[in-house]
Amino acid sequence: MSDWAGSRRGEAHSRRNKTGSCVPSRWSNGRKRTVDGTLRVGRHGDGTDPESSGYSDHRHSDSRHSIFTTPESSGPVSRCRSQTDWATQVEDDEMRMGAHRDMQRYRRRILGSEFSQRERKTSSGSSESCDSKEGENIETDEAVLLRRQKQINYGKNTLAYDRYIKEVPKHMRQPGVHPKTPNKFRKYSRRSWDQQIKLWKVKLHAWDPPVDEGQDKVLDNIDDLALDDVMDIELDFPTLSESPTTPGLSLQDEDCAGTPSKVQRMENTVDPDLA
Amino acid sequence: MENSNDDYRMQVFDMETQMLLKTALKDPSSVNLEKVSDIIVDQSLKDQVFSKEAGRICYTIVQAEAKQNNGNVFRRNLLNRLQQEFKDREETRERSLQEWVCYITFICNIFDYLKVNNMPMVALVHPVYDCLMRLAQPDALMNEEEVDCLVVQLHRIGEQLEKVNNQRMDELFFLLRDGFLLQEGLTSMARLLLLEILEFRAGGWLLSSTAHKYYYSEIAD
Numbered sequence: 001m002s003d004w005a006g007s008r009r010g011e012a013h014s015r016r017n018k019t020g021s022c023v024p025s026r027w028s029n030g031r032k033r034t035v036d037g038t039l040r041v042g043r044h045g046d047g048t049d050p051e052s053s054g055y056s057d058h059r060h061s062d063s064r065h066s067i068f069t070t071p072e073s074s075g076p077v078s079r080c081r082s083q084t085d086w087a088t089q090v091e092d093d094e095m096r097m098g099a100h101r102d103m104q105r106y107r108r109r110i111l112g113s114e115f116s117q118r119e120r121k122t123s124s125g126s127s128e129s130c131d132s133k134e135g136e137n138i139e140t141d142e143a144v145l146l147r148r149q150k151q152i153n154y155g156k157n158t159l160a161y162d163r164y165i166k167e168v169p170k171h172m173r174q175p176g177v178h179p180k181t182p183n184k185f186r187k188y189s190r191r192s193w194d195q196q197i198k199l200w201k202v203k204l205h206a207w208d209p210p211v212d213e214g215q216d217k218v219l220d221n222i223d224d225l226a227l228d229d230v231m232d233i234e235l236d237f238p239t240l241s242e243s244p245t246t247p248g249l250s251l252q253d254e255d256c257a258g259t260p261s262k263v264q265r266m267e268n269t270v271d272p273d274l275a
Numbered sequence: 276m277e278n279s280n281d282d283y284r285m286q287v288f289d290m291e292t293q294m295l296l297k298t299a300l301k302d303p304s305s306v307n308l309e310k311v312s313d314i315i316v317d318q319s320l321k322d323q324v325f326s327k328e329a330g331r332i333c334y335t336i337v338q339a340e341a342k343q344n345n346g347n348v349f350r351r352n353l354l355n356r357l358q359q360e361f362k363d364r365e366e367t368r369e370r371s372l373q374e375w376v377c378y379i380t381f382i383c384n385i386f387d388y389l390k391v392n393n394m395p396m397v398a399l400v401h402p403v404y405d406c407l408m409r410l411a412q413p414d415a416l417m418n419e420e421e422v423d424c425l426v427v428q429l430h431r432i433g434e435q436l437e438k439v440n441n442q443r444m445d446e447l448f449f450l451l452r453d454g455f456l457l458q459e460g461l462t463s464m465a466r467l468l469l470l471e472i473l474e475f476r477a478g479g480w481l482l483s484s485t486a487h488k489y490y491y492s493e494i495a496d
Contacts, residue, residue: 087354089398090391091347097392157345 099145106138106185139187148184151197155181155204164207179203284328287318296332303340303349311336312352319381320360320374326381330388337389350389354398357382361402364409376424379406383428387435395439403436404443411450413458422465426472433472434480448476 084092139145155161168178182188182196285293292314299311315333319326333353340346360367360378368375383406386399409415410425437444454461455469471490475482482490 085355086358086396086398086402087347087351090350090354090396093397094391097394101392 095146095149096142099142099149103138103140103145103185137187138185145184148182148193148197151194152181152184155197155201158204159209160204160207163209164204167207179206284325284332287322287325288314299349300332300335300339302343303336304343304346308336308340308349309352312349312356316353316356316360316381320377323373323377323380326377327384329381330384333385334388353385357385357399358402361406364406368409372418372420376420379410379424379428382406383432387432395435397439400436400439401443403432404440404447407436408443408447408450411447411454413454416454416458416461416465416469419462419465419468422468426468429472430475433476437476437480444476448473 139148164179172178173180179200182193182200188196285296288296295306295311296314299306299308303311312333315329319329333349337347337350340349361382364375364378367378382399383403386395386403389396391397407425407428410421415421415425433444451469451473455466455473461469467490471482471486474486478486
């Protein structure tokens, strides 16, 4: 016991000396120390050290090379926060966590609804192919989800949207008539998704505040979509299938190769037109 | 109770500013939130009582803004200011010990109150640790003011901080033990504070009742 204390203290003394003599790296010096004495030295070089990844600015401020020769450091890989400011980091975290939470919530629902489809399908006798599909219909790529959420946020962050949700209560909304926020958790092709967003926004413009000239510009921009807008209304009926009540449409998983069911109805018709 | 507290904190401002803050709490989108966050940061940096309580005001405004229009202008500004001050912290410390201590009190209070989905803001974890590590350096331990600030912060957010990153907490406590054991010239008050916080963490961020008696009863004096 006293042995242990003695050696500890000696160690601490030498440490302090080191610290005193070498001012700039004072903090990292303290950090090198671990119980086994080695671990942290490795950590130091690998860029996960908070001080080298930009939390503390002093390392960057005095050494140009840390700016110009970052590449081999794995810091940016572990988290890309070093480049951004705190506020942005927090917002990103918030979104990411939100996406995860949504995903958990949503997964239950989508699996539930697909389960009921499967049952129905089973009764019609062609079940096996379905078994593995349910997970694959959900978009789980975080980057994609975040990108989509951002697009949705843009749409929702409009006066038109505020007016819309105020004027049309949820239970009054009819598929095909009212805009319906695209489902970011469905697997869609990029093109299909972007198109859905576009159409959704066009529909939202119907709720633009009456005499707002500024918004018209956006509409002009989208003039060429007028045609699609019409089509959207017809095409949107299949949207019903997104509610668990109409299982039929997504049944055939022949399209499960990554461009699954529901949107297909949009893509099939809309995309060729656009192309 | 909460209201009277809010009122109390507002007293330090002139009437106009009080109105502005009160409006910000109720109807954030109707005021200039950048200005509001500046006012709160500025006041926190010079008023330690305020800096201890500012987190709650900030929390309320952040909630109100998010609820009202899903916005985060206030938080963004607040964090930007905090980050700016963080960059200049060494100069701040040189210039004014009081402002430095206020800054740390404030950032820790924000860390304590503002959460993202009920989790601490990860972006603040390392900065907060950096500040506390700075307070645990030999030169800072010589100032009772800084030691006091350090242990107060650890009492309040130590447990949360450790949960998010226990490695850095270990490092911080290496420094604290060293300081307690080895540093010459520490006042007995500083040692007492250090010893208490060492016991506090060792007891799982709780003080045993006997320890509490030792540190806080009149008789011990």
